[in-house]
Amino acid sequence: MKREEMTKVMRMKIIESALQEFNDKSYEKASMNHICQIGNISKGIIYHYFKDKDELYLECVRICFEKMMEHYATRDEYNMEIYMQYRISFFKEYPHLRGIFFNTLLRTPQHLKREVAIIKKDFNELNLKVFKNALNHVQLRENITYQTALEYYNIMQNSFNDYFCQKIEEGIDFDEIIHQHEELLLKWFDMMFYGIVRKEV
Template identity: 35%
Template sequence: MRREEKNALARQRIFEAALREFSEKGYAAGSLNTICAENNISKGIIYHYFTDKDELYLLCVAGCFDALAAYLMQALEGISGSVEGRLREYFDARLRFFAENPLYLGIFTDAALNPPEHLISGISEMRRSFDELNISVLTGLLDSAALRDGITVAAVVEDFRMYMDYFNLRFKDVLAGIHSPEQALREHEERCHRQLGILLYGVLGDRDENR
């Protein structure tokens, strides 16, 4: 086996071990010592390929969001129907991804809802493709709908981005007592869907229905 192949296999082995550790425990409780002890990997080998715990964690975050973005792009290709139907399909596809890739679930919830403060900038860069996809999905929905006078797609997208930044911070506090990543994700996805629905349609029912 050539040196390049050995290096690739070694890096992949470390990555998979780190993915399991950070998925189960998050960044704060994740430990390089545990990764080494439970996977028969020497710390020297880890430091040969990676600078530190931060680099390994960000690699897992990048793998999660890149895979999620690619999955969603394929799942939504050619989808049509009502705005509400396409919106529901988008969030359903997100849930299917994590059902099929459970190790990425813990990574997603930790990075999205409990990011280490000193890694926030790095995480933002790692999830750029996912964030851009979210914006493109919203833009596509708005482009196919009639907006009120004076409302532009660009303005709604910008407001939505600021709104979701606040929502994610608030949701982190709300979920403080929820220990199951699956429950946390489903709560998060349902609330995201509801908040986007409020942004698009408001909260009041049709006046005729209330007469």
């Protein structure tokens, strides 16, 4: 095997081991030592390819979101139901990225928020596109502008994820949090659009 090929193989072995570790654990709980054990790789070899834990973690996050965007790229337009169907099918095809995705979404390391935001840029734009598509198929109330609706979406999206971040702090099982997050997302989207009370005529 040529040196260049050996380099690619070793780098991929490190990444695959790191994907497993970061999928199973949050950034804080993930261990470089355990990544070494998973892949039977020396720590010196890992640091030859990656500067530190941060760089390796960000590479795993990048792979996760790139794969997800490739999955969504097979369709031009989404409503919320189809969007969620594609999300479910993505995690069935790539179960080893599920933990990384939700850990990134709900407990991004504070010191890496800027870097993660850059990686998530296309994903966030897709979410906004889905919302805008929904807006284009409804009539807004007279006192609600398109821009106000977009600002409302940003506020509600952040509040929704903050609600589940709080559940993490309360010590609720992370798999249960993920289940609740996905189960409530469509219902939340519906309530955000149509409200929670009947308007009296």
